[in-house]
Amino acid sequence: MAIHPRSQHLREIGIVRWQRRASNTTSVRVDGGSIELKALSDKVRQCQACSLHLRRQNTVFGHGPIEADWLFVGEAPGSNEDKQGLPFVGRAGQLLNSILFSIGLARDEVYITNVLKCRPPANRDPMGEEVIQCEPYLHDQINHIRPEIIVAMGRFAAQALLKSTSSIAELRGQGHEYSELKIPLVVTYHPAYLLRSLLEKQKVWKDLQFAQSLFSGSKNERSI
Numbered sequence: 187m188a189i190h191p192r193s194q195h196l197r198e199i200g201i202v203r204w205q206r207r208a209s210n211t212t213s214v215r216v217d218g219g220s221i222e223l224k225a226l227s228d229k230v231r232q233c234q235a236c237s238l239h240l241r242r243q244n245t246v247f248g249h250g251p252i253e254a255d256w257l258f259v260g261e262a263p264g265s266n267e268d269k270q271g272l273p274f275v276g277r278a279g280q281l282l283n284s285i286l287f288s289i290g291l292a293r294d295e296v297y298i299t300n301v302l303k304c305r306p307p308a309n310r311d312p313m314g315e316e317v318i319q320c321e322p323y324l325h326d327q328i329n330h331i332r333p334e335i336i337v338a339m340g341r342f343a344a345q346a347l348l349k350s351t352s353s354i355a356e357l358r359g360q361g362h363e364y365s366e367l368k369i370p371l372v373v374t375y376h377p378a379y380l381l382r383s384l385l386e387k388q389k390v391w392k393d394l395q396f397a398q399s400l401f402s403g404s405k406n407e408r409s410i
């Protein structure tokens with residue numbers, strides 16, 4: 187069987203994709219998605235659970251293959267994302283693409299989403315009530331996608347996914363597990379923060395190297 191060039195590249199850098207574990211959902215593939223994920227996306231599009239629905243142009247549900255091994259979670263859509271209905275399409279998105287490339291991943295093989303599905307005005311921080319209302323969508327998404335590893339980008343994603351109030355400095359540099367699904371999770375800085383603080387790029391690269399080692403370690407455990 188022919189090996190996809192990306193898979194070949196991953197093999198060359200020590201990452202081997204493996205058979206996904208069986209899901210306990212009854213997802214039916216529809217155009218690269220699933221009926222459940224499509225239904226959830228439709229529900230989000232109609233959502234008026236917090237005041238962010240009042241000024242949105244589009245909801246930003248997430249983007250990527252449902253069978254993605256890697257899930258990246260950011261904070262909330264910005265202006266470009268709100269216009270296009272897609273996550274990470276502005277400058278922070280370009281930086282994310284470079285970060286992915288640096289560890290041998292292509293944008294089209296990872297799933298990317300945010301904690302909030304609607305844009306906060308003037309790109310302000312999410313408010314507690316908005317996160318409370320919106321994060322169940324994220325947890326449902328993860329339950330359907332069942333990635334092999336999650337990268338939480340920024341404080342809001344890390345705290346929402348880990349149910350923690352710790353700072354990003356406290357959460358970085360160690361392996362976590364997401365919920366009872368026990369999906370390996372790594373915390374790093376948000377790409378938008380890196381645009382303002384390029385010196386931290388090296389730390390993000392280290393975080394993703396660490397994520398890659400967890401990903402490879404999980405693979406090795408599964409193959410024993």
Ligand code: SF4
Binds near residue numbers: 233235304319320
């Ligand atoms: S941010 Fe989330 S909870 Fe608020 S309206 Fe949008 S989808 Fe609903």
